[in-house]
Amino acid sequence: MADLEEETLGEVSGDEGDAAPRDNRAKILISSIAVLVVIAVAAGLTAFLGRSTKRAGVSGGFTVAAGELTYRSMVQGPDFGKLVESPIGAASTAVPTVSTVPCERSYTASGVLLCLQSEGSLMSQAYAEVYDSSLKQIKKVAIAGTPNRARLSADGRMAAWTIFVYGDSYTTPGASTRASMLDLKTGQYVDSLENFNAYVDGSLYKAVDINFWGVTYTADDNTFYATMGSNGKTWLMKGDFKARKMTALRENVECPSLSPDGTRLVFKKRVSDDIRHPWRFTVLNLATMQETPLAETRSVDDQAAWLNDSTVMYAVPHADDPGSDLYAVPADGSGAPRLLAANGMSPSVTSG
Template sequence: MTRDRQPTGLSCARFYAAAGTAVCLSAKPGLAPMTTATVLDRDLRPVRTVEFGGTPNRARVSPSGRMVSWTVFVSGDSYTANSFSTRTGILDTRSGYLIKNMESIQLYLDGERHHAPDVNFWGVTFTADDNRFYATVNTGGRTHLVEGDMAAWTARTLRANVECPSLSPDGTRIAFKKRVRDGATDPWRLHVLDLRTLRETALAETRSVDDQAAWLDDATVAYALPGSAVWKVPADGSGSPSLVSADASSPAVVG
């Protein structure tokens, strides 16, 4: 079920909202790609803007509405490109503390402190406590799911081949895109990871999904497909995909 659409006047390449806070990523024209992140209140009135280099890619708001994150491409324009680089920022809307590039975080790869010039983070998803988060890190030609701690400013890898994680409302599972075909233009398939058992479940959507999925509820995952349409599928691997809204992208549930 969807509500009637309401025009806002915003032009967003990526959008996300939760608990009265929204973030709109918009591309700025010019010789060098630039992005503006506009943080909005529950009435979609701007309360803060941040500008940085790159092309809009991912956006998230924590369940409480306090923490906002975004990812941009700063070279290349696709995860399927031979060479790409990302930059991910985090804003604490309560304190105003801004991290423009989270690559300064202390990263532990398979339990060992990891330093490398090729480290890239993207696709942050926050837990309910506004301190812990999950994200993707790429280094050495491999992607990993990391669990991060804002206060300690550390992150540790949990599992390989996990991209664009999205934490379920109950905090027990992560929806993500998994690379299942190498060297293809359609390499990914949506999966759900149980954080307690680390067991993966492939979802019924067999088309390649290059998106950070959003949970409509604890049983349903939504995502955008090329052609600007939002679809949904059960999170337990059953059923089949169904259309939520045509001519749409960046799904988010706002209570």
């Protein structure tokens, strides 16, 4: 992606120099015995630097040659909430590199990091923050709500995020979501997709209870997909950023995520009225509009991401604590879920 100009939108607190990379310590997570061992590493995420490196603490070292799995650490302690990365081939047992950047939701693409986080304690303020390949903060946007979803286009140009304006879940009465978009090249900012025209069955749709969430981008940096909810229904919307227009493609689609090859969407399909188990991950073929339920039968409230063209990944909450683990499952409906990385959420893949 072309170099991004340093720019700030909304409220800004502190000096941008504070966001520069600093020396930090990585922590070795061996999930099978739950032991953290402090080791010295360079600050920042090595995958963002676009070069190979070796990880201390692993017998014989580990050379990063391709992609990295980046996610939010859910390990209780000083690194809780910080962004970490692991080699994809051995993410569940590998030594994660810990960054200095805390995020509530995150997404990485082409050397760009989108990080949603709240600052302050009693009166916290949420921000959407964008970092370049050296983990220098280049944009900071004040957002009025609770961070919920984060996405970037494949080349890192287009950023989108979803927040809860009030309430704290889709199943909470009165919950309201807002989806925002930012063109990191031109600086064009859309505070809410409610400013776009939305069409259902060929007619302009108007209602007081419209909500949008779960944005995902195609490769052209203009076309996107998102969920629209209103009157107890949800629709898969196909959007045109330049035209500020969205068109409904089908009902009962939530939190879509486009495959790397652009041919399929994985989404949450509502399969039950039981608020404890409402969803099933499903893949939609955009050419045939055929749906394939995935082998993950747990009801998971997440915007799944793609590990590669044949595998999707997502966070499954722990049953006995506030944490979560990352799982992966084949995108063709075969196989079974497998543990991808313990104690993580908000996963994405960076290129090496």
